[in-house]
Amino acid sequence: TQLLEQSPQFLSIQEGENLTVYCNSSSVFSSLQWYRQEPGEGPVLLVTVVTGGEVKKLKRLTFQFGDARKDSSLHITAAQPGDTGLYLCAGAATGGFKTIFGAGTRLFVKA
Amino acid sequence: GAGVSQSPSNKVTEKGKDVELRCDPISGHTALYWYRQSLGQGLEFLIYFQGNSAPDKSGLPSDRFSAERTGGSVSTLTIQRTQQEDSAVYLCASSLGTGSLFEQFFGPGTRLTVL
Numbered sequence: 001t002q003l004l005e006q007s008p009q010f011l012s013i014q015e016g017e018n019l020t021v022y023c024n025s026s027s028v029f030s031s032l033q034w035y036r037q038e039p040g041e042g043p044v045l046l047v048t049v050v051t052g053g054e055v056k057k058l059k060r061l062t063f064q065f066g067d068a069r070k071d072s073s074l075h076i077t078a079a080q081p082g083d084t085g086l087y088l089c090a091g092a093a094t095g096g097f098k099t100i101f102g103a104g105t106r107l108f109v110k111a
Numbered sequence: 112g113a114g115v116s117q118s119p120s121n122k123v124t125e126k127g128k129d130v131e132l133r134c135d136p137i138s139g140h141t142a143l144y145w146y147r148q149s150l151g152q153g154l155e156f157l158i159y160f161q162g163n164s165a166p167d168k169s170g171l172p173s174d175r176f177s178a179e180r181t182g183g184s185v186s187t188l189t190i191q192r193t194q195q196e197d198s199a200v201y202l203c204a205s206s207l208g209t210g211s212l213f214e215q216f217f218g219p220g221t222r223l224t225v226l
Contacts, residue, residue: 006153040220041220042204042216042217042220043202043217044217045214045215048212048214050212088154090154098156098167098169098170099156099215101155103151103152103153104152104153106151
């Protein structure tokens with residue numbers, strides 16, 4: 001069974017701080033996605049990484065896919081209250097359609 | 112254009128009753144997914160439809176759960192004889208195609224509470 005473990009489960013920081021959240025598995029994924037979910041809404045895709053070692057930047061967010069395609073990280077620089085939400089990683093096996101989601105990291109950024 | 116819509120947004124029911132949850136995907140999206148999200152948890156895959164192919168029901172937790180997709184568009188998730196452990200947010204998503212590179216667009220979910 002493929003599992004994605006996210007850490008930390010919960011993170012509360014001050015505005016302006018940097019943070020990194022992790023997504024780990026013992027399985028290889030053809031791609032990993034990061035979603036952000038706000039209360040009362042469905043998740044919204046932030047990025048998809050497909051190549052081992054790939055790094056993608058989205059403004060203050062930096063996403064990295066591990067060389068072995070088993071793990072990924074999300075780094076936020078100078079966090080803002082608007083970054084508050086549940087961050088979910090999701091992976092799909094090679095040739096598969098079923099997306100496996102991690103349990104998420106709940107981020108709270110205090111002003 | 113319009114996103115994925117779900118109805119009702121909230122549903123409170125009594126244990127043992129049947130419920131139907133509806134999902135209207137984005138027009139033209141051939142793939143449709145149902146997920147369940149319990150409080151503070153990630154998303155649990157339930158079922159997947161792709162075009163006219165037989166759906167993948169491997170994630171349905173019991174035979175009380177069923178889903179159909181009519182005309183390749185609207186989908187209904189039915190839970191029979193609801194139990195308290197069925198309480199969760201049920202999310203629907205659609206995408207242009209299958210595979211890991213296609214973005215899934217999620218609806219706002221239906222919050223189900225079984226008393």
